[in-house]
Amino acid sequence: MVNNAIDHSGSPDVIVSMRRNALFTTAAVVDHGEGIFLKIQKALGLYDTREAILELAKGKLTTDPENHTGEGIFFSSRVFDLFDIRSGALHFMHDAGLSDVLIERPKDAAGTLVIMRVDNDSARTTQEVFDTFAAPEEYTFAKTIVPVKLAQYEGEKLVSRSQARRLTMRFERFQTVILDFDGVAEIGQAFADEVLRVFQNAHPNTKLIPTHMTPAVENMVERATSGR
Ligand SMILES: Nc1ncnc2c1ncn2[C@@H]1O[C@H](COP(=O)(O)OP(=O)(O)OP(=O)(O)O)[C@@H](O)[C@H]1O
Ligand SMILES: [Mg+2]
Known part of the structure; x- marks a missing residue:
């Protein structure tokens, strides 16, 4: 620092x-x-x-x-x-x-x-922290955890494709992106479609793994992924 x-x-x-x-x-x-x-x-x-x-x-x-x-x-x-x-x-x-x-x-x-x-x-230990974000058997920085909540400003809902693109910017640099939906109650159809279908289809080498989903978020994620 x-x-x-x-x-x-x-x-x-x-x-x-x-x-x-x-x-x-x-x-x-x-x-x-x-x-x-x-x-x-x-x-x-x-x-x-x-x-x-x-x-x-x-x-x-x-x-x-x-x-x-x-x-x-x-x-x-x-x-x-x-x-x-x-x-x-x-x-x-x-x-x-x-x-x-x-x-x-x-x-x-x-x-x-x-x-x-x-x-x-x-x-x-610093080693265990590095290992958490490395690909198996590698020393690279391959995995990240993204708090989706940070893309959602106060009083806003995550509904649009432009919000989705803000979220997925630079995701292609990682092999795995864990999308942590903690603190996100619901998302819109276009947002979910842009992240989980459009981005995912365009970048098959980046694996998106959603976690901490409410039933409403899970429903939207399922709709988007079933359309792939
Ligand atoms: N004290 C600071 N003042 C202004 N900008 C900063 C400051 N600290 C970090 N930044 C900005 O944040 C970015 C990220 O910092 P970070 O330490 O994560 O990476 P880095 O310094 O670019 O690379 P590395 O730490 O791997 O050498 C920096 O590239 C810089 O743009
Ligand atoms: Mg630095």
Whole structure:
């Protein structure tokens, strides 16, 4: 994360702090640069800054492919028990055991703040985290878990083909994409058709695996996949 501040933020300084209590250890890395979400939004030409969070959650996202692979935040967020990025008005939190959330912050703050917390008695190893997302017998980054909820903004429903394309953007870089529908009550027919039939037919080498579906979501997914 310190290297991220150095290579990507354009900040003149970076502040690192660490605190340890009886239960856990928390580290924070702060810079006063461009801001991570804004930087990603600009580089990818995203319509909404919130889409930057969805892209980070997918993994393999880098704005500097010559020098980077886009694995830093994806894997760091899963090694820690709590991983938190705040920048501008947005706040991305990954809590082990809970699903990813997007919280909107009231006011714009400059730069990027990354907070990482690990339980002092954590038994998690970096190797097991890498193995979770690798293809069997390989060391590649082949699999990802995408919280579909991040494509759904407050007060919106996932109904359209354009929302679906936002979700499936860059999916073809993975062999397996687990679609985690946690927090999504229902989806529309066109959305489901675009993801599970149109995208899937166009990219047969990427396997889509939906999980945590409500009966309403499952019904739409079944309709779309039976039409393939
Ligand atoms: N502190 C920051 N300020 C501005 N942008 C950032 C910052 N940290 C990360 N980013 C943006 O987020 C992207 C993803 O970061 P991540 O660490 O996951 O990948 P990477 O640094 O590009 O590649 P790798 O970590 O594998 O070398 C970066 O390419 C950059 O665009
Ligand atoms: Mg990095």
